[in-house]
Amino acid sequence: MSWLVVFYLILGLYIFYILWLTFGLPKLKSTDFKLSNQPETKFSVVIxxxxxxxxxxxxxxxxSDLSYPKNLFEIILIDDDSQDESWKLARAFQAHYSxxxxxxxxxxxxKYTPKKNAIYTAIRKSTYPYILTTDADVILPENWLKSFDAKLQSTGADLLAGGVIVAKNSSFLSHYQHFDMLSLQLFGLASFARNQPVICNGANLCYKKQAYLDAEVNYGKEDIASGDDVFTLQKFKQLGYEIDFLSDAQSVVWTRALESFEGLWHQRRRWASKTASVESWYMKSVGVLVTLMQLVLVLGLILGFWESTFFGFLINAFLLKFIIDGWSLTRMAKIQNLGFCWTDFFKVSLVYPFFTLFFSLTSFYGKFEWKGRRFKK
Incomplete structure (x- = not known):
């Protein structure tokens, strides 16, 4: 079997998988709901x-703009040894919005690494039955809590995973992060729809407090710097808790893009530290398939200088992948009421194999920095 046949086989498997994911999205329509005029869920929002x-x-x-009865939620801000004016700003916020x-x-x-310690401490101090975690660098939509309340009233789920969007700005790097996060959400949301939930994002994650404490989600993962979200999802799944994904556009939170390539690289290395510890052959298989797809595109470019048939493969594979990926991401963007710019996506697609392959091949080794701290893999 020639290398060209292998390349086309990988391309075929990748296209089949993306189509399988995308055609699974309509399964979520059965969970559509309307915001309740009588919210009842009590949330402890942990930041x-x-x-x-x-x-x-x-x-x-x-x-302050959240449209939700103030007697039904509390905000718990937990500081992880900030060296700037974060604490001062938090005190002013507390005083102004009494x-x-x-x-x-x-x-x-x-007990754990800093981020896990922060969340665990806050949850133990919380007073309401549902925990909603998010990050300090996000912007929350007005109906954020209403969306989670409506879903919980209709399903009674033990865990709800929500969407996160990276906001685009004028930088190319922000465009890369925007589409990359959109693809991760396609993977996450469609995997939920296919009954294969494997990833979620702690910037928009809700679960029952008592279920979290009973599950001991960080047991055996104490020294892993990241993973407070995925480990929670995986442990809830193992214990048979009811889990679901909140696809409502009004529940999506927005986060800023990282400004430097080095910062993005360290983020990916931090994410890889938890991915390697997730006990899911499905997730690992998808990771291998996506990495191989990027690899054959790069190899097609390199080998094309020696044999022109590889250039032919590269053109065919890139165009087919671009069309299928773009079509699937437009379906994801529509679910979350997002616009989709094909021109921006084309520009990102030209470098996506190189960026993604670099992150994949370098993320499992050495040390990484996060919030001014250094961690080992």
Missing amino acids: SMRNEAENLPALFQSV DIKIYLLSISEE
Whole structure:
């Protein structure tokens, strides 16, 4: 079997998988719902922060704009040894919005790595039955809590995973992150629809407090820097808890793009530290398939200088992948009421194999930095 046949086989498997994912999305239509005029779910919103002074004003404004009865939620801000004015801004926010239950905490647990310690500490101090975690660099939509309440009233789920969108700006790197996150959401949402839930995002994740405490989601994962979200999902799944994905566009939170390639690289290395510990052959198989797809595109370019048939493969594979990927992402964007620019997507597609392959091949080794700290793999 020639290498060209192998390349086309990988392309065929990749296209089949993307189509399988995308055609699974309509299965979610049966879970459509309307916002309730009588919210009833009580939420403890947990937000960990470390050196987030630049992002906190926008977050706090979005919190104050939440359209939800103030007696049904509390905000727990937990500081992870910030070295900037994050604590000062949080105190000012607490003082200014006295009608909102806002609690400021510092990490008191030393059981896990810092992010896990922050969340665990906050959850133990929370008073409401449902935990909703998010990050300090996001902007929350007005009906965020209403969307989760409506879904919980209709399903009674033990865990609900919500969407996260990276906001585009003028930089090319932000465009890459926007489409990359959109593809991750396609993978996550469609995998839920196909009864194969494997990933979620802690920037928009809701679960029952008691279920979290009973599950001991970080047991055996204490030294892994990331994974507070995926490990929770996996443990809930193992224990047979009811889990679901909230696809409602009004529940999606927005986050800022990282500004440097180095910062993005360290983020991917941090994500890889948890991915390697997830016990899911489905997730690992998809990761291998996606990496191989990027690899054959890059090899097609290189080998094309020696044999022109590989250039032919590269052109065919790139165009087919671009059309199928773009079509599937437009379906995902429509679910979340997002616009989709084919021109921006084409530009990102030209470098996507190189970026993604680089992150895949370098993310499982060495150390990485996060929030001014260094972690080992």
